[in-house]
Amino acid sequence: xxxxADKALIALRNHxxxxxxxxxxxxxxxxxxxxxxxxxxxxxxxxxxxxVINQVKELRRSVTEATNxxxxxxxxxxxxxxxxxxxxxxxxxFSIRASLCCDFKHEILSDLRQAVEALPLKAVRAEIATLGSxxxxxxxxxxxxxxxxxxxxxxxxxxxxxxxxKFYASEEFSSRNAMASKRRRVSFxxxxxxxxxxxxxx
Amino acid sequence: xxxxADKALIALRNHxxxxxxxxxxxxxxxxxxxxxxxxxxxxxxxxxxxxVINQVKELRRSVTEATNxxxxxxxxxxxxxxxxxxxxxxxxxFSIRASLCCDFKHEILSDLRQAVEALPLKAVRAEIATLGSxxxxxxxxxxxxxxxxxxxxxxxxxxxxxxxxKFYASEEFSSRNAMASKRRRVSFxxxxxxxxxxxxxx
DNA sequence: TACAACACGTGATCC
DNA sequence: TGGATCACGTGTTGT
Numbered sequence: 001x002x003x004x005a006d007k008a009l010i011a012l013r014n015h016x017x018x019x020x021x022x023x024x025x026x027x028x029x030x031x032x033x034x035x036x037x038x039x040x041x042x043x044x045x046x047x048x049x050x051x052v053i054n055q056v057k058e059l060r061r062s063v064t065e066a067t068n069x070x071x072x073x074x075x076x077x078x079x080x081x082x083x084x085x086x087x088x089x090x091x092x093x094f095s096i097r098a099s100l101c102c103d104f105k106h107e108i109l110s111d112l113r114q115a116v117e118a119l120p121l122k123a124v125r126a127e128i129a130t131l132g133s134x135x136x137x138x139x140x141x142x143x144x145x146x147x148x149x150x151x152x153x154x155x156x157x158x159x160x161x162x163x164x165x166k167f168y169a170s171e172e173f174s175s176r177n178a179m180a181s182k183r184r185r186v187s188f189x190x191x192x193x194x195x196x197x198x199x200x201x202x
Numbered sequence: 203x204x205x206x207a208d209k210a211l212i213a214l215r216n217h218x219x220x221x222x223x224x225x226x227x228x229x230x231x232x233x234x235x236x237x238x239x240x241x242x243x244x245x246x247x248x249x250x251x252x253x254v255i256n257q258v259k260e261l262r263r264s265v266t267e268a269t270n271x272x273x274x275x276x277x278x279x280x281x282x283x284x285x286x287x288x289x290x291x292x293x294x295x296f297s298i299r300a301s302l303c304c305d306f307k308h309e310i311l312s313d314l315r316q317a318v319e320a321l322p323l324k325a326v327r328a329e330i331a332t333l334g335s336x337x338x339x340x341x342x343x344x345x346x347x348x349x350x351x352x353x354x355x356x357x358x359x360x361x362x363x364x365x366x367x368k369f370y371a372s373e374e375f376s377s378r379n380a381m382a383s384k385r386r387r388v389s390f391x392x393x394x395x396x397x398x399x400x401x402x403x404x
Numbered sequence: 405t406a407c408a409a410c411a412c413g414t415g416a417t418c419c
Numbered sequence: 420t421g422g423a424t425c426a427c428g429t430g431t432t433g434t
Binding site: 060 | 232235238239251254255259261264
C-alpha cells in the first residue's frame, strides 16, 4: 500500500512544521529585542544583534561606572553568597563571590579572617570598604569544579553568618538597649573613606 | 549555447554564497553573545536569545537602581541632547532628551524657561536636581515624527547652549578672575538636597 | 538587471 | 525511533 509513503509524508510534514515553530521562537525573541533596544526597528537581523552586543557592553560599562568601581557598604546587615561558573573555554572552573555587610568592629575582622581561612577554598581576592561606622567585606573564592558547588556555597554562607551572629551576641550583651532595629542610616558618601587594601586593617 | 545556463548557474552560486555569508554574520554575533553572557555556552539559539533578553532587562534594572533613580549633577558644565525614536507599535513618534548641567543660578532658570518655551516642541517632562552649588536640568520633548529629527535636536541643543553661554558672559563680567577653570569639585552626595518638583523653584 | 534580506523545506546529526 | 536543532540551498520580494 501507500502506507510507507503516508508515513514518510507525515514525518516530513511534522519536520517542516517543527522547523517553522523553531524559527518563530527565534524571531519572536529577536522581535522583543527590537522593542527593547531603541532605533533597531528597521535593522537587519545581523545589525540588530550587533546593536544588542553594543547595548550589553554599554550597560555593563554603565553599571560598573555607576558604582564608580567603589564598593559601598549599605545600612543593612547582610551576607550574600553566589556561585559564578566561570566557563573560560567551556571550562572546569567556578568562583564564589561572598560579601558581608555590617558594623565595623576589629573583632569582627579577626573572626572573619579565621572563618575564611578555615574554609576549604582559596580566596583569590578580598576587599574591605568602610563608610562611616559601616563595613563591606567582599571575598572571591575559586574552585576547580567537581567539588560540590551548592554545598560549598552553603558552607561559605554559614561561615559568614556565624561571624555575624557572634557579633550580634556580644553586642546584645554589651548594650542591650539600642538593638531594637538592626538597620542604621548612613547619610553621606565619602569617597576618601573607602579602602580597598587589606594590609592597613588586619 | 549554454551561455544562458552558465549565467543562471553563476547567479545561483552567488546567491547561495551570499546567503552563507549572511548566516555567518548572524552566527558570529550569536557567538560573541555567548562569550558575553555566562552560562549560555551549550544553549539553544532560542534559549540564548532568551538569556540575552533577560540580561538586557537585568542590566537596565541594575543601572537605574545604581543611580538610585536620582539624577545627580556632575562637576562639569555640559549640555546633552539626544533623540530617542520611541517606536511604540512600530510608531510615528519620537522623543528628545535634553539636559543642562551647570552652576545653580536663579537667572539661569528663567532664561532656561524662556528658551524651552520658545522651542517648537512640547516638554512632556522636566526635572531639576541640585547638589551643592550645582544643578542638573532634564527635559523630555515629544514629537510626532515627520518634523525634521536631527534639525530639531540641533535647535534644542543650540537653545540650551545659548543659555549657558549667556551665563558665562555675565559671570565673566562680574568676576573676571576665578574663571580659569570651568570645572569645580563637588565632594559629597546629599540625597535630601535633590529635588524633582519644579513648582518650588520657578 | 543585480544585490540584499527573509522564510521555507530538506538532509544531517545528536540524544 | 522520534524529536529537536542546525546548516544549507532555493524561491520570493523589495530596492
